[in-house]
């Protein structure tokens with residue numbers, strides 16, 4: 001299972017594409033407009049492990065994960081190097097969009113999200129489908145000792161956030177066959193992704209979103 005580009009240049013997950021009642025996507029810098037004019041709920045992202053429940057489109061409070069069981073709206077996160085993760089519970093018809101950089105990953109925002117989905121929607125991880133979108137990969141994500149130690153490493157080193165996120169999902173009870181990850185690196189990926197590390201404040205953001213809306 002892997003991610004693929006659709007006709008709009010939006011990355012799609014094969015796992016998530018199988019649900020006819022669902023629309024989702026991970027944009028590149030060239031396809032960020034795919035989410036425009038859609039009913040999108042989004043948070044004020046702060047690199048936390050805080051989870052918000054969305055029941056209407058528009059801006060929400062501070063947090064880095066949005067969950068919903070409401071039909072007709074999308075939940076989305078914006079990223080440039082951090083990882084976007086979309087979660088779907090097809091049994092209880094609930095979805096989540098998660099923003100996870102190194103802070104969110106070490107705080108295990110995926111655990112917080114699945115915990116919130118369990119509490120609100122009775123989600124069980126063994127039914128959840130997870131798609132990890134494009135972020136900065138091990139090839140380009142060098143960190144200093146103060147970050148390395150949070151990953152059990154010593155000294156300046158390269159960290160594989162995608163691998164850690166994948167392991168967290170499996171540890172939380174998501175089936176390996178229900179996890180899909182983008183191989184793309186936002187930093188060295190052919191100029192098709194925004195990279196905060198490469199472009200600094202000038203970097204745009206890519207929107208990743210999922211909603212229980214019939215695909216257009």
Ligand SMILES: [Zn+2]
Nearest residue numbers: 139140185188
């Ligand atoms: Zn790279």
